[in-house]
Amino acid sequence: MTMSNTGGRRKPPTIHDVxxxxxxxxxxxxxxxxxxxxxxxxxxxxxxxxxxxxxxxxNRHARSLITGRSDSIGFLLTEPQERFFEDPNxxxxxxxxxxxxxxxxxxxxxxxxxxxxxxxxxxxxxxAGHVDGVLLVSSHSGDPVAEELREAGVPLVQCGKPMGxxxxxxxxxxxxxxxxxxxxxxxxxxxxRRIAMVSGPLDTPGGVDRLAGYKEVLxxxxxxxxxxxxxxxxxxxxxxxxxxEQLLAQAPDLDAVFVASDLMAQGALAALARAGxxxxxxxxxxxxxxxxxxxxxTPALTTIRQPYDRIxxxxxxxxxxxxxxxxxxxxxLPTELVKRDST
Amino acid sequence: MTMSNTGGRRKPPTIHDVxxxxxxxxxxxxxxxxxxxxxxxxxxxxxxxxxxxxxxxxNRHARSLITGRSDSIGFLLTEPQERFFEDPNxxxxxxxxxxxxxxxxxxxxxxxxxxxxxxxxxxxxxxAGHVDGVLLVSSHSGDPVAEELREAGVPLVQCGKPMGxxxxxxxxxxxxxxxxxxxxxxxxxxxxRRIAMVSGPLDTPGGVDRLAGYKEVLxxxxxxxxxxxxxxxxxxxxxxxxxxEQLLAQAPDLDAVFVASDLMAQGALAALARAGxxxxxxxxxxxxxxxxxxxxxTPALTTIRQPYDRIxxxxxxxxxxxxxxxxxxxxxLPTELVKRDST
DNA sequence: CATGCGTCTGTGAGCGTTCACAGTAGAGAA
DNA sequence: TTCTCTACTGTGAACGCTCACAGACGCATG
Numbered sequence: 001m002t003m004s005n006t007g008g009r010r011k012p013p014t015i016h017d018v019x020x021x022x023x024x025x026x027x028x029x030x031x032x033x034x035x036x037x038x039x040x041x042x043x044x045x046x047x048x049x050x051x052x053x054x055x056x057x058x059n060r061h062a063r064s065l066i067t068g069r070s071d072s073i074g075f076l077l078t079e080p081q082e083r084f085f086e087d088p089n090x091x092x093x094x095x096x097x098x099x100x101x102x103x104x105x106x107x108x109x110x111x112x113x114x115x116x117x118x119x120x121x122x123x124x125x126x127x128a129g130h131v132d133g134v135l136l137v138s139s140h141s142g143d144p145v146a147e148e149l150r151e152a153g154v155p156l157v158q159c160g161k162p163m164g165x166x167x168x169x170x171x172x173x174x175x176x177x178x179x180x181x182x183x184x185x186x187x188x189x190x191x192x193r194r195i196a197m198v199s200g201p202l203d204t205p206g207g208v209d210r211l212a213g214y215k216e217v218l219x220x221x222x223x224x225x226x227x228x229x230x231x232x233x234x235x236x237x238x239x240x241x242x243x244x245e246q247l248l249a250q251a252p253d254l255d256a257v258f259v260a261s262d263l264m265a266q267g268a269l270a271a272l273a274r275a276g277x278x279x280x281x282x283x284x285x286x287x288x289x290x291x292x293x294x295x296x297x298t299p300a301l302t303t304i305r306q307p308y309d310r311i312x313x314x315x316x317x318x319x320x321x322x323x324x325x326x327x328x329x330x331x332x333l334p335t336e337l338v339k340r341d342s343t
Numbered sequence: 344m345t346m347s348n349t350g351g352r353r354k355p356p357t358i359h360d361v362x363x364x365x366x367x368x369x370x371x372x373x374x375x376x377x378x379x380x381x382x383x384x385x386x387x388x389x390x391x392x393x394x395x396x397x398x399x400x401x402n403r404h405a406r407s408l409i410t411g412r413s414d415s416i417g418f419l420l421t422e423p424q425e426r427f428f429e430d431p432n433x434x435x436x437x438x439x440x441x442x443x444x445x446x447x448x449x450x451x452x453x454x455x456x457x458x459x460x461x462x463x464x465x466x467x468x469x470x471a472g473h474v475d476g477v478l479l480v481s482s483h484s485g486d487p488v489a490e491e492l493r494e495a496g497v498p499l500v501q502c503g504k505p506m507g508x509x510x511x512x513x514x515x516x517x518x519x520x521x522x523x524x525x526x527x528x529x530x531x532x533x534x535x536r537r538i539a540m541v542s543g544p545l546d547t548p549g550g551v552d553r554l555a556g557y558k559e560v561l562x563x564x565x566x567x568x569x570x571x572x573x574x575x576x577x578x579x580x581x582x583x584x585x586x587x588e589q590l591l592a593q594a595p596d597l598d599a600v601f602v603a604s605d606l607m608a609q610g611a612l613a614a615l616a617r618a619g620x621x622x623x624x625x626x627x628x629x630x631x632x633x634x635x636x637x638x639x640x641t642p643a644l645t646t647i648r649q650p651y652d653r654i655x656x657x658x659x660x661x662x663x664x665x666x667x668x669x670x671x672x673x674x675x676l677p678t679e680l681v682k683r684d685s686t
Numbered sequence: 687c688a689t690g691c692g693t694c695t696g697t698g699a700g701c702g703t704t705c706a707c708a709g710t711a712g713a714g715a716a
Numbered sequence: 717t718t719c720t721c722t723a724c725t726g727t728g729a730a731c732g733c734t735c736a737c738a739g740a741c742g743c744a745t746g
Binding site for chain 1: 355400402403404405407408413415418424425427428429431433434435437438441442445450451452453454455461464467468471472473580613634635639641
């Protein structure tokens with residue numbers, strides 16, 4: 001009669017059981033577990049066999065207790081809920097960070113800090129050392145949370161360039177300025193001359209840089225920058241819609257709109273459609289991000305691809321390096337123009 | 344001269360430091376930490392003061408090592424990446440589960456199991472006891488992961504009704520059938536008689552129940568069910584678009600479409616617009632979920648609200664109960680008709 | 687007065703690891 | 717030989733907490 005295994009959780013094997021099974025000491029098993037240096041091939045193999053046989057899995061709590069590391073990292077989003085619900089970019093980032101961490105066998109703790117209370121609770125949680133480091137995503141920069149964590153000495157990597165000039169904080173970002181340049185050059189190459197822009201928030205470097213790229217290319221082409229052709233939004237769909245409406249009122253003769261995010265571009269497309277402007281016949285529309293919103297849009301958006309998977313991979317790499325004592329660093333990744341039907 | 348605290352992580356206070364500060368023993372501090380039973384008010388207060396003074400935060404690893412609990416739970420999503428990127432419902436669920444858990448001071452580990460490899464890795468991680476329980480979200484039911492976890496005795500709560508009949512697995516779901524009934528009754532009340540349906544996948548109870556509600560109300564109203572008015576999708580936007588196209592081809596005289604998710608309804612609206620059908624003048628369109636997709640749609644969608652925040656709260660409640668040894672249970676929550684501009 | 691009971695408190699043990707250290711064996715150099 | 721060096725292995729001591737137990741105290745009960 002064998003007892004059914006179903007339903008009950010029996011006591012899992014420990015490193016001791018593995019050691020006994022393999023005929024070696026705990027220390028040797030531990031060494032195998034942690035890289036296998038200074039272990040004879042014979043012992044190595046015996047231990048691995050014992051691990052397989054017993055089904056041993058390391059007890060992370062015991063390990064963490066002694067190492068002082070939690071072997072987990074936090075993914076911190078300091079955005080209001082609605083933005084998280086609306087913008088697929090967060091999901092892409094979250095998903096690829098999760099996967100990048102999974103490759104290192106590190107779990108990701110999701111931390112949503114939309115409100116002040118949550119921010120306080122989460123800051124305390126993090127500074128208490130419950131995670132080894134933090135991947136921070138926030139569009140509004142100069143984030144007080146970032147500053148607080150940095151002061152507490154918590155390894156931190158930000159997605160997107162932070163506001164302060166000399167702040168020694170790691171970040172990974174796409175080359176916003178260059179991406180914007182590519183898009184505006186593309187619009188120029190189509191013969192567009194009255195190119196408007198719905199920029200991102202101008203209290204963020206990302207928003208500033210994209211606008212700067214836009215102005216730079218126009219100026220280089222000998223086209224004066226017309227302030228009536230420029231409005232700014234907050235990356236939400238609604239703000240893109242409102243922005244486009246405002247542009248149509250201020251500058252009805254526009255023949256192109258460069259919108260600083262795909263989600264805002266969706267809104268802009270809706271506003272243009274309502275105004276009876278055909279895209280791309282009457283007006284070319286360019287987005288930024290290459291999120292799923294770009295493909296869902298009608299017509300499909302020409303946009304600037306941010307290499308989200310590379311961004312995530314770099315964020316994780318930089319964070320892990322920093323946890324291992326390396327200095328903060330900045331990584332800028334190239335973007336790519338993706339031509340679709342809206343230009 | 345005080346040393347700057349910046350940058351360095353100093354050794355945090357332990358329960359020992361608190362005990363010394365408060366003039367009591369470790370045991371007493373521990374009792375205060377865990378509910379304060381069998382502690383005199385005086386000691387209680389002394390300990391709390393000492394905790395505040397020292398800035399003590401419990402070391403979760405040490406606690407977990409002895410209790411055997413990890414005090415963390417996993418949020419498992421067994422959907423392909425693209426679905427996660429596209430469908431805002433996942434974010435709503437994820438966000439509110441995170442918050443519900445935060446109220447219990449329990450971190451949420453995000454587990455994305457889109458591929459077979461990931462599923463295997465994550466299953467091993469979970470069965471190794473690294474989380475105390477799992478919140479499972481998957482639209483395609485009869486999920487092998489769920490079965491495996493259940494057999495391993497891992498506390499588990501599923502979002503949405505699972506497939507098998509007698510499986511003793513906890514779940515929380517909205518009343519799909521009743522929601523569908525409400526919507527179809529609403530469409531009937533508007534005078535619609537050729538009501539089509541784009542159902543969800545028919546290998547899931549949710550998909551089946553919504554279709555059943557639709558058929559039930561029609562039959563009760565004396566309207567024969569016309570199979571040409573029924574197609575099914577997979578909850579993706581694209582499948583809603585394709586579904587509506589197919590319906591228009593099969594039954595051009597339809598005067599309403601009940602679509603089993605808002606995202607699919609978005610697609611359906613696009614297809615109807617392309618076919619020159621005005622919504623709601625020519626065709627009434629009803630969605631399901633009340634996700635942000637419903638508000639983004641043009642026109643704004645009449646839909647059936649799923650109470651996501653209550654669903655999440657219940658999932659967490661049921662899961663925690665199960666972790667504490669209670670039996671699996673099912674919770675069905677009521678839905679609500681939300682009238683907007685598409686009907 | 688003795689006994690019991692409920693409330694409160696301190697103490698030692700132990701959770702499963704890693705780490706530092708000591709020790710062994712064998713190879714090569716003096 | 718003898719000494720040193722390297723490669724490898726085992727052992728005890730932590731890590732910070734909870735749990736079981738034992739003991740102390742006050743109060744009511746026999």
